[in-house]
Amino acid sequence: MDIGRLHRVLKLITLLQTGRPCNAVQLAGECGVSRRTIHRDLNTIEKAGIPVFYDRPTGRYRVHQTALMPAINLGLDEALALVVLASELGHSGRMPLLEPARDAAAKIEASLPLAMRAMLGGLARTTAIRTTPTARHNALRETYHEVQRSIVRRRPLEAVYISFHEAGQIRTRLEPYWLLFNERAWYVVGRSSKHRAVRTFKLGRFKLLVPAEGRFEMPAGLTLEKHLGNAWRMMRGEKTYRVHLKFSPLISPNVAEVNWHRTQQVSWDDDGCVHFRATHRTQQVSWDDDGCVHFRATVDGLDEIVWWVLGYGPEVEVVDPPALRTRLATVARRMLALYKTA
Numbered sequence: 485m486d487i488g489r490l491h492r493v494l495k496l497i498t499l500l501q502t503g504r505p506c507n508a509v510q511l512a513g514e515c516g517v518s519r520r521t522i523h524r525d526l527n528t529i530e531k532a533g534i535p536v537f538y539d540r541p542t543g544r545y546r547v548h549q550t551a552l553m554p555a556i557n558l559g560l561d562e563a564l565a566l567v568v569l570a571s572e573l574g575h576s577g578r579m580p581l582l583e584p585a586r587d588a589a590a591k592i593e594a595s596l597p598l599a600m601r602a603m604l605g606g607l608a609r610t611t612a613i614r615t616t617p618t619a620r621h622n623a624l625r626e627t628y629h630e631v632q633r634s635i636v637r638r639r640p641l642e643a644v645y646i647s648f649h650e651a652g653q654i655r656t657r658l659e660p661y662w663l664l665f666n667e668r669a670w671y672v673v674g675r676s677s678k679h680r681a682v683r684t685f686k687l688g689r690f691k692l693l694v695p696a697e698g699r700f701e702m703p704a705g706l707t708l709e710k711h712l713g714n715a716w717r718m719m720r721g722e723k724t725y726r727v728h729l730k731f732s733p734l735i736s737p738n739v740a741e742v743n744w745h746r747t748q749q750v751s752w753d754d755d756g757c758v759h760f761r762a763t764h765r766t767q768q769v770s771w772d773d774d775g776c777v778h779f780r781a782t783v784d785g786l787d788e789i790v791w792w793v794l795g796y797g798p799e800v801e802v803v804d805p806p807a808l809r810t811r812l813a814t815v816a817r818r819m820l821a822l823y824k825t826a
Contacts (some may be wrong), residue, residue, distance in 0.1 A: 492517065493525050500536065500547040507544045558592075560600060564607050567593050572613040580621035580670060616642050619669035624687050630695070631687070634660050636701050643747060644692035645685055653691060654678055659700040666718045673711065675700075682711055700768050714747060714784045716792065721785015728803040729779040735799045737775040744792075747782045778803075786811060 499506055499514060508519045512697055515522065526536050526545065531564050536547055558566070570589035573579035591603060593608075606798050621628075641658045657677035664671045670687040713720045731739045740750045783789055790811050802809045 489525070492718075493528060495637075496522070497529060497534065497547070500545060501702050507542075509773055511545065512590070530617050534758075548568070558596070560603065563592065563596055563600065563604055564611075568608050568611045568613070569606060571608065572611075573615075579615065579665065580618055580624070611644045616667060619686075619688055621670065624658050624670070627687050627690055627693055628663070628670060630693055631660050631663055634695065635663065638701065640696045640698055640700050642692070642696045643685070643690055646689040648689075657696060658685070658693075659702075661702050662754060664708065664718065671718070673708065714745075714782050716745065716783050716788035719785065719788055721787060722781060725786060725808065727779075727781045727783055727805065727808060728795065729791060730801045730803055731777045731779060731796065732799040733776065735796060739779060739796075744779075745781045745783065749780050751778045752776070759809065790815075 487730050495515060496511065499511065506514070508522050511522045512519045517525075517527075529816075530536050534547060536545055538545055549721050565588045570585040570592070573582055573585055593604060596604065624804060630641070633639070641656045641660065643656050645656065646652075647656050648653050657679065658672070660672045660674035661682070662673045664673055664684070670688060671684050672683050674682065676683045703710075711720070712718060714719070714724065737754065740752070781789075790808065793808070793812060794815060802812055
């Protein structure tokens with residue numbers, strides 16, 4: 485496209501975006517060309533993905549209001565937060581499948597006034613976000629977009645899935661409700677016909693995922709928070725446990741300063757140990773006589789929290805429940821057997 489035509493097409497978009505209805509004659513007059521040329525230019529605009537429609541009752545052209553985003557005035561703090569978040573998480577591997585966020589950050593930065601852009605560039609270069617290692621998502625972009633389309637259109641999916649729990653491939657009809665990124669990987673949460681329940685599936689384990697016939701509706705009142713309940717991370721168990729952990733003075737400060745779970749309560753002993761409790765959504769910290777921190781939490785299932793506790797080794801003791809103490813003891817004996825010759 486030559487420069488003259490590009491300038492004219494951009495002017496057309498601007499005219500149509502004002503909201504004032506214009507017919508072909510008026511547009512031709514504004515641009516200094518024939519009506520035939522205007523029709524060709526309108527066709528070019530439509531091919532570029534900007535929906536132009538002809539309003540027959542008035543005989544005029546319009547651009548759909550949702551076609552282009554309106555200008556947004558951002559303060560320095562707002563622009564910095566958006567640019568840093570989008571550009572950092574958009575780096576390949578940091579937040580898989582969100583690489584387009586980097587392009588969005590560049591567009592936001594380019595639209596800012598020159599002085600703000602210079603200041604923002606310096607701040608952005610000295611701010612970084614580092615996430616935990618993530619699963620490989622190199623070949624999952626189409627799967628990710630397929631699930632997105634299904635959620636928006638309320639169309640079910642036929643799926644073949646590699647299930648570690650069921651030790652093989654399963655076939656199911658999936659009604660996807662939510663896409664969830666949890667710690668290291670992307671998951672889809674939705675109703676599975678095979679299980680006749682809402683289940684969580686890891687995107688990287690689908691062997692086949694294609695659109696199916698029909699439509700579905702999400703159950704009224706169901707939210708992701710309600711579905712996850714008091715799961716330690718995302719896999720909700722059938723039984724609820726009140727967990728009480730006692731952390732040693734060595735690591736108590738590290739444990740106490742983090743909001744690990746929405747139900748946690750934390751108290752300190754005089755000797756520096758941490759006691760972790762959880763029955764409320766807000767963290768409470770207090771000191772007990774021995775200085776340890778006690779950590780209590782109400783969790784649905786033990787399968788996830790057991791591995792978190794193991795990560796602290798001998799610096800944490802499970803006070804309750806007995807079921808968790810038993811599982812930790814079993815794992816500890818197996819570890820001891822592995823290293824008995826060390």
